[in-house]
Amino acid sequence: MDKILLNGMAFYGYHGLFEEEKKLGQRFSVDAELKFSLKKPGKSDDMNDSIDYGDAYELVKEVMEGKPVNLLEALAETISERLFQSYSILEACRIRITKPDPPIPGHYRSVAAEIFRERNE
Structure with missing residues (x-):
């Protein structure tokens, strides 16, 4: 299936x-x-027939920089629903x-x- 890829979007x-995570925050x-x-x-060359990368980024940003949640799984589910x-x-x-450098024991x-x-589904 065709796809648009948004790679390495960075948020705090x-x-x-x-x-501590909820107080200090971290990168995602x-x-x-x-x-x-x-x-x-691809044939029409018309943005109205596609998904605007910038709009999709803003949607993800709203979730990632919005209300704190406990689990990465909850963030992913919310993004997909939106x-x-x-x-x-x-x-x-x-x-x-x-989550780079997670605050859990180990390397x-x-x-x-x-x-x-x-x-x-």
Whole structure:
């Protein structure tokens, strides 16, 4: 399936289980695959037939920089729901949220949650 990719969107948010995360905040990275046919916009060269990258970024930003939640899974689910509400042409999406340097014991480069959702689930 065709897709638009929004890679490495960077945000600062206050999400996490630990009080320090909610107080101090931290960096997050989001990758989004927006799956739908690019044939019509490819032929028409008309933005009205596609999904505007900037608009999709702003939607993700609102979630990531908005109300704090505990889990990356909740952020990903909210983003996917908002994408489906906003774009009727969207057939499926994959959302990956990465937390660099998580405040948990051990040595990690990052932790992440990834979901794949289809419109008719």
